[in-house]
Amino acid sequence: MEGLSIEGVGKRFGDQHAVRSLSLEIEPGEFVALLGPSGCGKTTMLRMLAGFERVSAGRIALGGRLWADTTHHLPPEQRNMGMVFQSYALWPHMNVADNVGYPVKLRGIGGNDYRRRVREALALVRLEAYAERSPQELSGGQRQRVALARCLVTSPSVVLLDEPLANLDRHLRASMEECFRDFHHRTGATLVYVTHDQSEAMSLADRIAVMKAGELVQWATPETLYRQPRSEWLAGFIGDGSVLSLPGGTPGQVLATDMLMSLASQASGAGHQPVLVRPEHVQLGEQGLNARVERSIFRGERYELSLRLADLTPLVAYSPRAIAEGSEVKAMLTQGWCLEADA
Ligand SMILES: Nc1ncnc2c1ncn2[C@@H]1O[C@H](COP(=O)(O)OP(=O)(O)OP(=O)(O)O)[C@@H](O)[C@H]1O
Numbered sequence: 001m002e003g004l005s006i007e008g009v010g011k012r013f014g015d016q017h018a019v020r021s022l023s024l025e026i027e028p029g030e031f032v033a034l035l036g037p038s039g040c041g042k043t044t045m046l047r048m049l050a051g052f053e054r055v056s057a058g059r060i061a062l063g064g065r066l067w068a069d070t071t072h073h074l075p076p077e078q079r080n081m082g083m084v085f086q087s088y089a090l091w092p093h094m095n096v097a098d099n100v101g102y103p104v105k106l107r108g109i110g111g112n113d114y115r116r117r118v119r120e121a122l123a124l125v126r127l128e129a130y131a132e133r134s135p136q137e138l139s140g141g142q143r144q145r146v147a148l149a150r151c152l153v154t155s156p157s158v159v160l161l162d163e164p165l166a167n168l169d170r171h172l173r174a175s176m177e178e179c180f181r182d183f184h185h186r187t188g189a190t191l192v193y194v195t196h197d198q199s200e201a202m203s204l205a206d207r208i209a210v211m212k213a214g215e216l217v218q219w220a221t222p223e224t225l226y227r228q229p230r231s232e233w234l235a236g237f238i239g240d241g242s243v244l245s246l247p248g249g250t251p252g253q254v255l256a257t258d259m260l261m262s263l264a265s266q267a268s269g270a271g272h273q274p275v276l277v278r279p280e281h282v283q284l285g286e287q288g289l290n291a292r293v294e295r296s297i298f299r300g301e302r303y304e305l306s307l308r309l310a311d312l313t314p315l316v317a318y319s320p321r322a323i324a325e326g327s328e329v330k331a332m333l334t335q336g337w338c339l340e341a342d343a
Pocket residue numbers: 013016017018036037038039040041042043044045196
């Protein structure tokens with residue numbers, strides 16, 4: 001298996017930079033998500049990987065094989081990659097088995113080899129019993145599994161997925177996430193998965209490239225993105241939490257309780273260092289900063305509280321029990337993470 005290498009890749013449409021100098025070294029068999037808000041350039045990056053768009057700068061290679069640079073462009077069918085779209089793109093006049101077998105037929109493979117490959121691909125997505133059905137007779141999740149089977153029937157070393165769960169309801173998304181995990185585990189293919197849904201990216205990917213306005217903001221594991229997001233913008237994009245402006249600390253520094261409480265109690269909006277405090281690092285009790293409960297939302301296993309500190313800074317906390325809205329509480333901050341301020 002070979003790694004996918006993206007070096008300084010850029011894409012311009014006229015004057016507009018859709019992607020700027022993006023570099024990622026993706027390990028063989030890694031599950032990677034490109035995550036970011038609408039318009040950040042993730043689909044354009046995926047289309048350059050697929051070979052549907054040319055690169056305006058940089059280079060893309062799989063192992064030792066050059067896929068694209070500014071003078072060279074390997075066409076999609078020579079890249080040994082498969083692609084899954086949110087629209088499924090199944091042929092309505094073909095049954096499930098014929099849809100799955102189509103790419104194999106295109107390669108001139110027939111007979112027993114053809115039938116074996118289709119059977120194995122359908123087994124991988126657990127749809128053997130649906131081989132004779134037409135796509136219209138399937139649910140959205142089943143159609144997406146057919147699209148997955150069709151993509152892996154040619155054993156690609158790289159699979160590109162463009163928001164594959166966007167058309168599915170919440171319940172189905174959860175079970176399809178399991179299907180992708182299983183699919184990744186069984187095939188060992190390198191997966192590049194585009195999504196704007198941070199919880200989907202966090203639960204699926206080994207590493208996530210977060211993009212904003214065409215640029216890479218951070219390339220890290222889900223745990224690192226959650227615990228050590230680089231910037232204020234990223235902290236707001238990933239997970240729950242509050243950002244306090246404190247008069248001390250430097251970006252990349254962890255603040256323990258004493259230091260954090262000392263800075264927070266002198267803050268009163270005077271600080272300039274953004275500090276992320278996750279809800280699990282806010283303890284309600286006998287001591288701490290004075291806060292007022294503005295909203296309490298029941299989340300099943302806990303209550304999510306929106307607090308307001310005396311200097312009016314909002315603070316999110318969790319509580320195992322209900323606390324009435326309007327109550328006065330005391331909040332201890334047990335850990336903070338210093339962020340880069342947004343420009
Ligand atoms: N063919 C094109 N011609 C001109 N501009 C384009 C083209 N394709 C994309 N763009 C622009 O490039 C930017 C990035 O678009 P892209 O589709 O990659 O973003 P995205 O992050 O995938 O967004 P979404 O989640 O909404 O699909 C956008 O501003 C878009 O308008």
